Amino acid sequence: MEALITGGTGLIGAEVVRTLAKRGASKLTVFDINDSTQRLDELATSVTIQQGDLGESRQVLDVVRKSQPDVIYHLGGMLSLPSDNNPQAAFLANAVGTYNVLEAARIHGVSKVIFSSTIGTYCQDLDDRPIDDLTLQRPMLFYGACKVFGEHMGMFYRRKYGIDFRGVRFPSIVGPGVRTPGSVQYTSHMIEESANGRHFTIWVRPEMRVTLLYVKDAARAIVELAEAPVEQIQMVNYVLAGPSPSAQELADLVERKIPGARIDFEIDQEIQARLDKSIHPIDDRFARDEWGWQPTYDLEALVDDFLTELSQHPQRYA
Amino acid sequence: MEALITGGTGLIGAEVVRTLAKRGASKLTVFDINDSTQRLDELATSVTIQQGDLGESRQVLDVVRKSQPDVIYHLGGMLSLPSDNNPQAAFLANAVGTYNVLEAARIHGVSKVIFSSTIGTYCQDLDDRPIDDLTLQRPMLFYGACKVFGEHMGMFYRRKYGIDFRGVRFPSIVGPGVRTPGSVQYTSHMIEESANGRHFTIWVRPEMRVTLLYVKDAARAIVELAEAPVEQIQMVNYVLAGPSPSAQELADLVERKIPGARIDFEIDQEIQARLDKSIHPIDDRFARDEWGWQPTYDLEALVDDFLTELSQHPQRYA
Numbered sequence: 001m002e003a004l005i006t007g008g009t010g011l012i013g014a015e016v017v018r019t020l021a022k023r024g025a026s027k028l029t030v031f032d033i034n035d036s037t038q039r040l041d042e043l044a045t046s047v048t049i050q051q052g053d054l055g056e057s058r059q060v061l062d063v064v065r066k067s068q069p070d071v072i073y074h075l076g077g078m079l080s081l082p083s084d085n086n087p088q089a090a091f092l093a094n095a096v097g098t099y100n101v102l103e104a105a106r107i108h109g110v111s112k113v114i115f116s117s118t119i120g121t122y123c124q125d126l127d128d129r130p131i132d133d134l135t136l137q138r139p140m141l142f143y144g145a146c147k148v149f150g151e152h153m154g155m156f157y158r159r160k161y162g163i164d165f166r167g168v169r170f171p172s173i174v175g176p177g178v179r180t181p182g183s184v185q186y187t188s189h190m191i192e193e194s195a196n197g198r199h200f201t202i203w204v205r206p207e208m209r210v211t212l213l214y215v216k217d218a219a220r221a222i223v224e225l226a227e228a229p230v231e232q233i234q235m236v237n238y239v240l241a242g243p244s245p246s247a248q249e250l251a252d253l254v255e256r257k258i259p260g261a262r263i264d265f266e267i268d269q270e271i272q273a274r275l276d277k278s279i280h281p282i283d284d285r286f287a288r289d290e291w292g293w294q295p296t297y298d299l300e301a302l303v304d305d306f307l308t309e310l311s312q313h314p315q316r317y318a
Numbered sequence: 319m320e321a322l323i324t325g326g327t328g329l330i331g332a333e334v335v336r337t338l339a340k341r342g343a344s345k346l347t348v349f350d351i352n353d354s355t356q357r358l359d360e361l362a363t364s365v366t367i368q369q370g371d372l373g374e375s376r377q378v379l380d381v382v383r384k385s386q387p388d389v390i391y392h393l394g395g396m397l398s399l400p401s402d403n404n405p406q407a408a409f410l411a412n413a414v415g416t417y418n419v420l421e422a423a424r425i426h427g428v429s430k431v432i433f434s435s436t437i438g439t440y441c442q443d444l445d446d447r448p449i450d451d452l453t454l455q456r457p458m459l460f461y462g463a464c465k466v467f468g469e470h471m472g473m474f475y476r477r478k479y480g481i482d483f484r485g486v487r488f489p490s491i492v493g494p495g496v497r498t499p500g501s502v503q504y505t506s507h508m509i510e511e512s513a514n515g516r517h518f519t520i521w522v523r524p525e526m527r528v529t530l531l532y533v534k535d536a537a538r539a540i541v542e543l544a545e546a547p548v549e550q551i552q553m554v555n556y557v558l559a560g561p562s563p564s565a566q567e568l569a570d571l572v573e574r575k576i577p578g579a580r581i582d583f584e585i586d587q588e589i590q591a592r593l594d595k596s597i598h599p600i601d602d603r604f605a606r607d608e609w610g611w612q613p614t615y616d617l618e619a620l621v622d623d624f625l626t627e628l629s630q631h632p633q634r635y636a
Contacts, residue, residue: 084478087474087478088421091417095413095417095467096414099409099413103406124473125451125452127452133443134443134445134454135454136452136453136454136455137454137455138470138473139470139474140473140474140477141474142471142474142478144470145467145470145471145473145474146467148466148467148470149413149463149464149466149467149470152456152457152462152463152466152467153460153463155442155456155458155463156405156457156458156459156460156463159458160402160405160460
């Protein structure tokens, strides 16, 4: 199996590269605008790395032509808050970028494209039911708008050109080395800051509950979705869920795992009000039913592995 | 009031131009890729017409800078079936085009942008309820995918940049001069062919019911939406509905209005199967409640006016 991974030097991307390498992929190509291969660590020398911009169609066509992958894992793009700060760059990276990937797959005969979308596509006009794959997607941020468009384009390319497009919608991803700011990333920050002996202040209510997914489960989900038999893929795009701890529960666990951890709360009312509107429980039954998705890291396993990673691979997450 | 109308030489666009001219707009600029001003008829000499391509940002920036409109009525783009035949052109016209219009509005300080979307944004994963503004939008065609993206981008520009973006989702538009092929356009074709003394064969079941909107109601809706007080605009994007005749009811009415009309049925099973899945009743209560929308043409008034238009302005619809 040969694969191209866009965004392959990033948080989830590098973990997908690692997961595919472990499963014996014969050739892996990473396409990323970022030239740091820090997260790829010891894999940086065994995968092909092509620096480039998703918004530049010639660069995308070029890397797809050269690597001739069986599957494109399209994880690249600008994240939520950077996109909100620069929607013009996000339009190119996220909307044009996904179009460029689908077009390159069509032109060069790549049979499968896997796409990562977000729980941020659900935001406005929600009712009281848990979020599932039939919930209205009405994003508030530009990032979410581009992701919905990517899902819809992928479904169209699936129907029109027979490209086996499939996608996931991730909840908040937790893992070592998270640097991008985000309103629910007190989770990763709390664990990493505490491991480094620093005090951490959580900005949401102690009883606030957010659905998480450990980065290794996220990467495995993407690879398992790609490997599922095509006849099982009916919904095409799938929301995923892992543990849903309250901020207090996560803080208690971190304090138990890291003696001396100093964690307190100071609520940011603006963030809290926004989260109160948009955070809902997640029902990922379609992914579970159709291709057997299930998370393997419960909250304790997540924190344990996070701390092990930090101590075993400090250079990877520095 | 000065306005820029993209797609202003088209079916709805020309009628919007006519409606604004009747209401005493001081300056109207039409931006369209089509250089035929046939539908604008006697107005072609009194409005400014700029031929250009929505996908070319410099052309869009240029016409917005030169015309300095109070409102942009953004009706331009590629329609449903042409988009399906050439998604690459549709990506430029519909996705990049709407982005270009929003960016031009931001850069040149246009305070209001009105957008036309489509009932085609509702298609897959529908439940049994009537379609309203809270129904899941999961389009099957590229046209619908671009329209959902346009709605989401507009809502984002509204929040981020304070542009007073508002939009409508049209059902099947009926009017003289409809040439673009479409699976439910037996409606307009039946009336016009019968008026011209030609036999017409309807390709859906006689009892098939489709929600229509007369082109003059569609144009008035757009202008009234633009004029509504800003505090009443909560939903932002609104589905609209007019009469919902069965194919048989419309045929009976046309035969009554045009003695000697010859209309019969020959069902296209493929189109019928697709329509059976995607056609639902439409509930436009949000538009009615928030800004007082209501259609003025019932089915009989629609057919009467259609026939009057054809006889009074044959050159406009030739």
